[in-house]
Amino acid sequence: MPATGDLHWTPSAAFSEATELARYMRWLDSERGLHFADYDALHQWSITELGAFWESIWDFFKVESPTPRGPALVESKMPGATWFPGAQINYARRLIEAGADDDIAVEHYSEVREPGALTWGQLRRQTRDLAYTLTQLGVEPGDRVAAYLPNIPEALTGLIATTGVGALWSSCSPDFGVSSVLDRFRQIEPKVLLACDGYRYGGKDFDRRDAVRELVENLPSVEHVVSVPYLFDDPTIVPGAHATLAWDAAIAARPADAPDPLARNFPFDHPLWIVYSSGTTGLPKGMVHGHGGVLLEHLKTQALHMNHRPGSKLFFYTTTGWIMFNLLAAALISGAGIVQYDGNPAWPDLKALWRIVEGAR
Numbered sequence: 233m234p235a236t237g238d239l240h241w242t243p244s245a246a247f248s249e250a251t252e253l254a255r256y257m258r259w260l261d262s263e264r265g266l267h268f269a270d271y272d273a274l275h276q277w278s279i280t281e282l283g284a285f286w287e288s289i290w291d292f293f294k295v296e297s298p299t300p301r302g303p304a305l306v307e308s309k310m311p312g313a314t315w316f317p318g319a320q321i322n323y324a325r326r327l328i329e330a331g332a333d334d335d336i337a338v339e340h341y342s343e344v345r346e347p348g349a350l351t352w353g354q355l356r357r358q359t360r361d362l363a364y365t366l367t368q369l370g371v372e373p374g375d376r377v378a379a380y381l382p383n384i385p386e387a388l389t390g391l392i393a394t395t396g397v398g399a400l401w402s403s404c405s406p407d408f409g410v411s412s413v414l415d416r417f418r419q420i421e422p423k424v425l426l427a428c429d430g431y432r433y434g435g436k437d438f439d440r441r442d443a444v445r446e447l448v449e450n451l452p453s454v455e456h457v458v459s460v461p462y463l464f465d466d467p468t469i470v471p472g473a474h475a476t477l478a479w480d481a482a483i484a485a486r487p488a489d490a491p492d493p494l495a496r497n498f499p500f501d502h503p504l505w506i507v508y509s510s511g512t513t514g515l516p517k518g519m520v521h522g523h524g525g526v527l528l529e530h531l532k533t534q535a536l537h538m539n540h541r542p543g544s545k546l547f548f549y550t551t552t553g554w555i556m557f558n559l560l561a562a563a564l565i566s567g568a569g570i571v572q573y574d575g576n577p578a579w580p581d582l583k584a585l586w587r588i589v590e591g592a593r
Contacts, residue, residue, distance in 0.1 A: 373398030
């Protein structure tokens with residue numbers, strides 16, 4: 233048996249030279265005059281020369297701002313560090329720019345639905361359609377849009393559309409109990425709630441319509457509900473006083489001559505989404521990430537760490553209640569496709585995820 237610490241595999245020189253990380257190191261050499269003998273030397277530079285490193289990430293990935301940007305790091309202190317003052321960007325728009333219209337951006341698998349896919353063109357259209365609808369519902373930059381959805385394309389579209397118009401995204405999986413969701417969403421006072429009617433797990437159906445009604449009754453900030461018929465064909469999950477808009481209508485309302493709802497840019501530190509701590513020591517703590525920091529971090533992570541590029545594909549088993557859902561969506565920024573799955577990873581047997589891996593290649 234190999235001992236802990238034994239080296240089990242090392243890439244060939246040809247493999248290493250073809251990686252995005254190697255391409256970045258060659259770029260640093262040619263464009264910055266910085267030569268690093270190995271990864272350790274590059275890593276040491278990246279953590280000691282923070283401003284120079286993050287400025288190189290901006291330039292290497294060709295991030296653009298319509299306004300002049302200041303230095304990468306104004307003052308290195310926490311709290312209070314200021315990054316790229318003056319820069320204006322839109323994380324969501326960059327997220328969906330990379331792929332050709334007819335190429336597959338998203339493959340989705342579920343215990344409820346048959347396997348399906350969205351092309352980059354379809355993803356861009358649905359995202360802009362939903363973004364337009366959100367603005368028509370009164371969502372403005374700084375507002376919060378919350379989701380009670382499983383890991384399905386509607387949740388992905390919701391994340392991109394919400395952040396694209398400058399609102400903050402926050403999501404919980406429908407297997408969360410009502411009290412757990414309220415512990416999170418009461419803190420952020422969402423204006424719009426995206427919600428499904430139920431889900432299936434391990435072959436068993438879970439009706440969540442009463443849970444959604446209870447959530448809305450206890451979230452007075454919610455002005456509109458966008459309902460996603462998933463388990464049932466029920467477009468009006470929340471009847472009565474709360475305005476409910478069916479998903480199909482929400483992605484079909486944008487006029488052909490409407491301006492691009494994702495055209496606006498936001499300051500580098502404009503809030504993007506809210507994620508949470510586990511809640512093991514009191515209420516879950518909401519953590520706000522910004523457009524600029526997430527943009528640069530995800531460009532770096534997806535390309536340099538994960539070696540993603542157009543033609544790559546990422547499958548990460550996660551729910552929408554975990555930040556790994558956000559990271560799965562982020563693979564799009566590199567031009568890679570993503571694979572979503574909603575269901576039990578061990579049902580009907582332990583090969584469930586491997587069948588998805590085989591089907592999605």
